[in-house]
Amino acid sequence: MMSVPTTFRVIDLRVSIGVDAIIRGISMDFFANTVTSIMGPSGCGKTTFIRCMNRLHELVPSIQVSGDIVLFNQNIFSVNPMLIRRQVGMVFQRPNPFPTMSIFENVVAGYRLNGIRLAKSESSQIVETSLLKAGLWHEVKDSLHRKGAFLSGGQQQRLCIARALAMDPSVLLLDEPTSALDPKSTSHIEDLIAELKESVSIIMVTHNIGQASRVSDYTAFFLAGELVEYGTTQKLFTVPDDPRTEEYLSRKFG
Amino acid sequence: MHSSLGTDAKLSRRVLQDRLFKLILVGVALGVVLLLTTIIGFVIQQGISVINWSFFTHLPQPPGASHSGILNAILGTLMLTVLASLISIPVGIWCGVAMAEHPLHPLVKWAQVSVDGIQSIPSILFGIMAYLWVVVPMGQFSAVSGAVALSMIMLPIVIRAVEEAVRRVPTTMREASLALGVSPFRTTIKVVIPCALNGILTGSLLGVSRISGETAPLLFTAFGSPFLVISIFQPVQSMPILIYNYATSPYADWQQIGWGASLVLILFCFVLSVGTRWVFKR
Numbered sequence: 001m002m003s004v005p006t007t008f009r010v011i012d013l014r015v016s017i018g019v020d021a022i023i024r025g026i027s028m029d030f031f032a033n034t035v036t037s038i039m040g041p042s043g044c045g046k047t048t049f050i051r052c053m054n055r056l057h058e059l060v061p062s063i064q065v066s067g068d069i070v071l072f073n074q075n076i077f078s079v080n081p082m083l084i085r086r087q088v089g090m091v092f093q094r095p096n097p098f099p100t101m102s103i104f105e106n107v108v109a110g111y112r113l114n115g116i117r118l119a120k121s122e123s124s125q126i127v128e129t130s131l132l133k134a135g136l137w138h139e140v141k142d143s144l145h146r147k148g149a150f151l152s153g154g155q156q157q158r159l160c161i162a163r164a165l166a167m168d169p170s171v172l173l174l175d176e177p178t179s180a181l182d183p184k185s186t187s188h189i190e191d192l193i194a195e196l197k198e199s200v201s202i203i204m205v206t207h208n209i210g211q212a213s214r215v216s217d218y219t220a221f222f223l224a225g226e227l228v229e230y231g232t233t234q235k236l237f238t239v240p241d242d243p244r245t246e247e248y249l250s251r252k253f254g
Numbered sequence: 255m256h257s258s259l260g261t262d263a264k265l266s267r268r269v270l271q272d273r274l275f276k277l278i279l280v281g282v283a284l285g286v287v288l289l290l291t292t293i294i295g296f297v298i299q300q301g302i303s304v305i306n307w308s309f310f311t312h313l314p315q316p317p318g319a320s321h322s323g324i325l326n327a328i329l330g331t332l333m334l335t336v337l338a339s340l341i342s343i344p345v346g347i348w349c350g351v352a353m354a355e356h357p358l359h360p361l362v363k364w365a366q367v368s369v370d371g372i373q374s375i376p377s378i379l380f381g382i383m384a385y386l387w388v389v390v391p392m393g394q395f396s397a398v399s400g401a402v403a404l405s406m407i408m409l410p411i412v413i414r415a416v417e418e419a420v421r422r423v424p425t426t427m428r429e430a431s432l433a434l435g436v437s438p439f440r441t442t443i444k445v446v447i448p449c450a451l452n453g454i455l456t457g458s459l460l461g462v463s464r465i466s467g468e469t470a471p472l473l474f475t476a477f478g479s480p481f482l483v484i485s486i487f488q489p490v491q492s493m494p495i496l497i498y499n500y501a502t503s504p505y506a507d508w509q510q511i512g513w514g515a516s517l518v519l520i521l522f523c524f525v526l527s528v529g530t531r532w533v534f535k536r
Contacts, residue, residue: 056433059425061358086435096426100448110434113444160430167434 004031007171007201008053013067015048015225017060022048024225025067030171030218035193035202037212037233040222041248046205049222050173053203054088055081071171086110089164089200090173094180095156097148097163104144106159107131110167126166133199134162135192154185161192165200172196174204178211190215209249213237221245294520301517304510314480314496317505324515326482327496330397331519333483334476334492335466337401342408343458349409350416350454355442357421365413373410380406381471389475395489400476404468408461415457419450452534463526467519469494493519 008030015023023045030036038046051057053069055076069076076084097106107127111118118126127144131137136158140151148159157177164172174193178186193202193215206212212219213233220230221242229236229245240246304322312323353362384403389395423446431441447454472478477489478499493515500512 054433056429059429059432082435082437084435085433090429090433092426092429092433094426096424096430098427098430098445098449100445100451109431110436113431113434113436113440115440163430163434 004034006030007032007071008203009070010053011068011070013049013052013069014065015045015052015057016064018062022225023052026222026225026227027067028220028227028230030201030203032201033197034217035197035204035215036218036220037216038203038205038220038222039207039209039212040228042207043224044222045225046207046222047175050175050203050205053171053173054085054090056085056090086114086167087169088171088173089167089169090175091157091160091164091177093176095153095160097151097156097159099147099149101147102145103140103148103151103159106148107162107166109163130162130166131159133165133196134158135188135195136162152185154181154188157181157185157189158192161189161196165196169200171201171203174202176205176207179207186211221248223248294524297513297517297520301510301513301515304514305517309511309514313482314511317503317508322507322511324493324496324511324518326479326491327493327515328518330476330479330483330490331466331493333397333486333490334400334404334472335462337397337486338404338408338465339458339462341401341405342412342461346409346412346458346461347416347454350413350457351420351442351447353413354417354420355438355446369410369413372406373414376470377407377468378470378473380404381474384471385474392487394487395475395477397476397483397486397488397490400472400490400492401486403471403475404465407468407471408465411461411464412457415460416450416454419453419457420446422453423449456530456534459526459530463523463530466526467494467523469498493522 006029010026010028010030013023013026014021026049038049040046048057052065053071053076057063057065058081065077071084071088097103098109101109104123104127105112107130108118108123111123111126128137128141131140136155139155140159143150148156151159157180161172161177177193178189181189190211193204196202197217204212204216216233218231219233219236221228221236221240221244223244229240229242231241236245237249240249308321309323310328311325312321313326314324315322349365353365356362380403383406384399388399388402392399427445427449428441431445432438436444472492472495476492476495478495479489479491481491483490497512497515497519500508500515503509503512
């Protein structure tokens with residue numbers, strides 16, 4: 001387990017909003033070219049946790065964070081969050097393509113919005129590669145310059161994945177990426193996640209136990225802001241160390 | 255069965271109440287429609303006879319003369335509206351966006367109260383303030399002073415509309431942009447404002463249609479003029495002032511021109527406000 005290089009290293013992370021403690025001291029390492037699932041019942045702090053990893057939690061006023069998050073030996077709290085976010089992509093619960101932009105513009109939005117100029121051939125290349133990786137190219141290659149609104153929910157979510165991949169991130173954060181999608185789109189995206197780990201490390205929050213067992217190499221189980229158990233998916237799902245994990249897996253509380 | 259559902263008498267009373275309520279509803283709705291159609295119909299009936307091509311291309315003539323027109327008032331109102339828009343649309347957009355994007359900033363509460371406060375001030379007071387701030391220092395009435403007065407009326411309308419429109423942009427749009435490493439400022443400019451553009455334009459045009467019919471603030475500022483004025487530092491005629499002057503004149507043909515000008519103004523405002531709503535509804 002330790003032979004694989006790490007991406008994120010979280011050290012005693014504590015998060016609170018006002019007097020409510022959301023995360024109560026979590027330390028864990030994430031590994032390169034793997035899919036790691038974070039699962040747990042609603043309100044266990046998993047979404048807050050993943051949002052700390054690209055510092056998007058800072059949008060919440062009065063949120064307080066202590067502890068450290070290190071990405072490739074760089075403490076993310078000691079640099080500008082914009083630099084971290086260009087290196088760490090994120091996909092959200094609900095598909096959120098930019099409605100004012102075409103499919104093409106959505107994919108290269110990370111460059112355009114950041115004011116990074118690309119040659120025409122370069123951006124076409126990035127669009128094609130990213131959409132291919134996201135498994136959307138063949139469905140949209142003839143309508144790249146149309147607005148993305150006509151796409152189905154699942155296609156929109158894959159467009160968002162393509163938009164994140166276009167920035168060539170080293171880590172991709174997925175915050176319940178299929179919770180707003182139908183079963184067919186969900187399985188499409190699950191297949192995609194398994195393929196993507198070749199090129200990018202994936203950290204995925206899910207409340208779907210089946211999803212965690214299907215797609216991830218490592219699984220972490222969160223409960224009430226604490227890390228109960230973390231290990232290979234196979235071990236955690238077959239012989240969990242902690243009785244609470246076993247209880248969650250069998251009775252599916254939460 | 256009746257015992258559990260109430261008696262027949264109770265039921266028929268409720269049916270009666272229901273009918274009565276619907277009747278009142280229809281009556282009130284009809285009343286509003288009737289009011290609008292009566293006003294527009296009356297203005298059309300009174301004003302349509304003077305409207306022809308020369309009405310738009312000629313200057314006002316002495317009573318009794320033919321080919322009298324309202325060109326100076328149309329151009330004056332255009333000039334005032336454009337100048338006022340140049341002041342209040344940029345300031346209003348900036349202010350509204352800032353208020354919507356930083357809802358927790360302590361100044362925002364004060365700004366909101368101030369915007370409501372400005373909206374509740376009678377419009378003639380803006381004329382007086384513009385008179386003191388612009389006319390007195392400049393030593394004469396002018397289009398600029400009128401535009402300053404009008405822009406104060408327009409500003410809160412634009413700010414409110416922009417603030418609303420920007421607030422309606424889902425947080426997920428901002429998150430999507432920020433998560434790509436885009437700065438908050440560029441997120442606002444490149445993502446949030448384009449998403450809110452319809453609302454921003456609608457608000458601006460509603461502001462324009464509101465001020466194009468204002469009379470009171472122009473009395474001490476743009477003042478009015480019988481001539482074709484192209485300098486913004488001269489007194490300038492406007493549609494509402496022309497209507498006021500001509501409608502109160504003793505000459506029947508001038509009164510007719512007043513009606514014609516009313517019709518033009520009403521159509522302008524109507525097209526502007528209904529048109530913008532219709533266009534931006536998609």
